[in-house]
Amino acid sequence: MALRTSNRRTVAAVATLLGVVTAAGCAAPGSIPEGSTMAALESSGEITIGIKYDQPLFGEMGADGVPTGFDVEVARIIADELGIGEDGITWVEAPSGDREDLLSSGRVDMVVATYTISDERKERVGFAGPYYVAGQSLMTRTSDAEIASALDLGDKKVCSVEGSTAASTIARVAPDAGLVLFDDYSDCIDPLRTGQVDVVTTDDVILAGYAADADGQFRIVGGAFTAEPYGIGVALEDDAFRLWIDDVLEAAMEDGRWLEAWNETAGEVLPEPQVPHLDRYARVATGE
Numbered sequence: 001m002a003l004r005t006s007n008r009r010t011v012a013a014v015a016t017l018l019g020v021v022t023a024a025g026c027a028a029p030g031s032i033p034e035g036s037t038m039a040a041l042e043s044s045g046e047i048t049i050g051i052k053y054d055q056p057l058f059g060e061m062g063a064d065g066v067p068t069g070f071d072v073e074v075a076r077i078i079a080d081e082l083g084i085g086e087d088g089i090t091w092v093e094a095p096s097g098d099r100e101d102l103l104s105s106g107r108v109d110m111v112v113a114t115y116t117i118s119d120e121r122k123e124r125v126g127f128a129g130p131y132y133v134a135g136q137s138l139m140t141r142t143s144d145a146e147i148a149s150a151l152d153l154g155d156k157k158v159c160s161v162e163g164s165t166a167a168s169t170i171a172r173v174a175p176d177a178g179l180v181l182f183d184d185y186s187d188c189i190d191p192l193r194t195g196q197v198d199v200v201t202t203d204d205v206i207l208a209g210y211a212a213d214a215d216g217q218f219r220i221v222g223g224a225f226t227a228e229p230y231g232i233g234v235a236l237e238d239d240a241f242r243l244w245i246d247d248v249l250e251a252a253m254e255d256g257r258w259l260e261a262w263n264e265t266a267g268e269v270l271p272e273p274q275v276p277h278l279d280r281y282a283r284v285a286t287g288e
């Protein structure tokens with residue numbers, strides 16, 4: 001039987017109507033405990049979410065103020081579980097280098113922004129997920145036949161973004177390359193076109209979005225040379241919110257909402273991904 005719903009509380013309502021009794025203490029996945037961040041968000045009817053504004057396929061702000069992309073759809077699935085629709089969502093731009101500060105300062109409730117889960121970042125923020133696994137790659141001008149992989153970077157000029165895993169990895173992999181760092185990947189596109197830089201490096205799926213919009217001017221080379229598991233960032237200490245989002249992701253991966261979100265966005269250009277395994281890690285105590 002395929003029961004399809006976009007709201008878990010609908011399931012609860014149906015279960016009640018059918019007279020289904022749930023054993024006390026056995027919370028349905030996605031249910032909301034009192035006093036939690038989820039309860040506060042649900043009762044306020046508002047949530048503030050950090051996304052990318054300039055990354056086609058994952059997070060792009062429309063001229064009408066309505067964003068599109070896979071990250072955006074994943075964020076909407078979570079908001080929907082809290083009973084929050086588009087009117088209750090405040091979108092905030094979350095450049096790579098600002099994401100931890102946006103979360104630790106409480107300016108946003110969560111970040112869904114091509115955000116790689118890493119041990120280093122886990123010291124400052126919490127991560128639900130992963131809900132997708134990307135991999136770092138390279139994009140060159142199609143007319144440039146010299147660069148086929150990261151081994152060919154030599155002293156080439158490579159553009160990436162401050163505070164990204166892409167920038168730190170490429171500094172290690174190609175230490176002699178000239179690294180040019182901006183706040184956003186879109187800032188690398190004109191310099192690549194005009195020849196001020198030779199390569200843009202970040203996750204393959206971000207590059208694919210720019211390549212798809214560039215009329216064959218750019219190509220992606222070198223395959224994926226890292227694994228970038230995308231997580232949903234939350235405040236460091238908020239384990240309950242983090243694990244509740246994991247439950248929501250798990251349900252959405254099982255009931256088709258995750259795939260639907262993919263197909264409507266990145267799936268228009270990229271192949272269907274495998275369903276990733278959720279991390280659900282235990283946070284390491286800081287000893288304070």
Ligand code: GLU
Nearest residue numbers: 096114115116164165228
């Ligand atoms: N996923 C990588 C990261 O989180 C690169 C993409 C980005 O900067 O958003 O750093």
